[in-house]
Amino acid sequence: MKEVEIMPSVIFLGTPKFGSVVLQGLIDAKYDIRAVVTQPDKKVGRKQVLHESSVKQTAKANNLPVYQPAKLSGSEEMAELIKINPDFIITAAYGQFLPTKFLNAAKIAPVNVHGSLLPKYRGGAPIQYSLINGDAETGVTIMQMVKKMDAGDIYAQKSIKIEPEDNSGTLFEKLSIIGRDLLLDTLPKFIDNTITQVPQDEEKVVFSPNISKDQEQIKTTMTASQANNLIRGLNPDPGAYLLFDNKRLKVWQAEVSPDKTDLPAGSLVSNKKRFALAFAGGSVLDLLEVQPNGKKRMNIKDFANGQGSRFKIGEKIIND
Known part of the structure; x- marks a missing residue:
């Protein structure tokens, strides 16, 4: 046996x-x-x-x-x-x-x-x-x-x-x-x-202490790479956000652009077929998936055609 x-x-x-x-x-x-x-x-x-x-x-x-x-x-x-x-x-x-x-x-x-x-x-x-x-x-x-x-x-x-x-x-x-x-x-x-x-x-x-509320905000003092790393690190919970036009805009996915800009950090670089923002050191971040406050997630094309279309290139739209 x-x-x-x-x-x-x-x-x-x-x-x-x-x-x-x-x-x-x-x-x-x-x-x-x-x-x-x-x-x-x-x-x-x-x-x-x-x-x-x-x-x-x-x-x-x-x-x-x-x-x-x-x-x-x-x-x-x-x-x-x-x-x-x-x-x-x-x-x-x-x-x-x-x-x-x-x-x-x-x-x-x-x-x-x-x-x-x-x-x-x-x-x-x-x-x-x-x-x-x-x-x-x-x-x-x-x-x-x-x-x-x-x-x-x-x-x-x-x-x-x-x-x-x-x-x-x-x-x-x-x-x-x-x-x-x-x-x-x-x-x-x-x-x-x-x-x-x-x-x-x-x-x-x-x-590596637990993530604080303050750490959830994407700041314009960050480079595009630092901002993108924060977005990746806080996806899916709790999510990172920008203060966009003084309102919270959660960013679920983004990518660092090879472009460089002379615009001040927080400025709109492009809203034509993309939604690109200036960050520290002349770096540029392309947003890919976002979630406006109180709304569902959306791809950046829908956002750029809606809320994002009313801003001008060079306008500072991100607050710290």
Whole structure:
């Protein structure tokens, strides 16, 4: 009779789709998921419809127990979870600090799937900052969880090139798959004692705090490349915007023009078959997809033929 392999037990913590892809990978690999922890349901949109996280939806579809404490530390849920005493505690974009007492409940290790090449971009928005800063590459780190944010030893890393057409949404999707596969390659090494861990170089630490409201605005002090990187980094959420004619204009897609201009930053360069704006250093940005305040997204041709047609070349139409 063939011996049945007993898979390690896991408490999984995550919230967005990045986490749900990793969770589904663990489920498909037959890990024993004892509990799933995710952020509380939240109201979204104008109608404030209550929305379940992607991780919760995946957990429910697989009949897994779900915990949703507003704050894990000191909660009744944490006390219950500690009693599970799993082999692994695994997080992937959960969104809360985890108390040391909870991390110590893992019999083998607490492990995090982080969307950057640590020690670069510790914090809550690593994927966004890799785009905003114009990086050539990014990747995933499988790391030890410790009390200090994203400061644990590195177990494994894998890098990918950031393509010119990438935005935050496409990178999240790519890195979630890489993170899933890298985690599944790494966990067995704990079992057979072949795991290695490398301390992070503290001199190379870069932080990536959550995106603030102020960071969402495209400023005319930016070059066209910097503006385009911000647009890519904040697409699809929360979106970058211009103060166009003193009103918010979200920009979902743009491209840097090879053209140069002597017009002041914020001026209209062209609204004939394109909608081009002057930015710092004489650089020019072509808008491709926009969303006027209170309206739906539209391609730039429709915008240029409507609102954009009433402005003159050289007119300063962007405010800071």
